[in-house]
Amino acid sequence: MGPDGEGDVLLAAPWLHDIGYAARLRDSGFHPLDGARHLRRIGWPLRIAALVAHHSAALSVARVRGLDEALTEFPREESPVSDALLYADQTIGPNGRMMTFDERLADMLNRHGPDSPNAAAHRDRQPQLYAAVRRVEHRLSAGQTDRAWRSARSSA
Incomplete structure (x- = not known):
């Protein structure tokens, strides 16, 4: 998976990104935030919790819900890993x-409706x-993938 540990992050984040939908974790009612808070509470690395908090441009939806300030509890990452998480979520x-x-x-x-x-x-x-x-499609076409990416996409 590579010496930099990115593969581990790329596997964990897609597996966990929707954990906030679990009824017993519901706090704010916004699954990215609820999932990230839960992961932080049980000791997951901040980076994983932050990727969950911000997956699939969650800040845009948080603004509409009045939760953008709460989402700032978690740093927003813009990287190939955050792109890969978004891609996996948006193509499955x-x-x-x-x-x-x-x-x-x-x-x-x-599914969510016009309102x-x-x-x-x-x-x-x-x-x-x-x-x-x-x-991500550019990276894929350039052959910039590895086993971790393929596995992450299949787990979204």
Whole structure:
């Protein structure tokens, strides 16, 4: 997985990114924040908790929900790892089915509804998601992948 430990992070973050949906972890009602708080509370590294907190441009949705200040508890990372987490989340559907990015966006907006915070944040969030997807697709086409990335994508 490489000497820098990025592979371990790339495996853990996708596995844990939606843990905040668990009913017993519900605090704010915003799954990225609730999941990150839980992970921090039980001793996961801050970096993993922060990646969970900010996955898939969560700050845009947090703003709509009035939780952007709370999300600042966790540092926001912009890196190939955060891009890979976003890509895995945005190309795998809720039932584990691979989807294109456009299919995933349409599915998300349909499931959450037109009056949801996700829909309200869409104008701000979509360009960020799209940019990260393009960066990952560029890395993939350039052959900048390894076993950890392939495994992370299959776990999202």
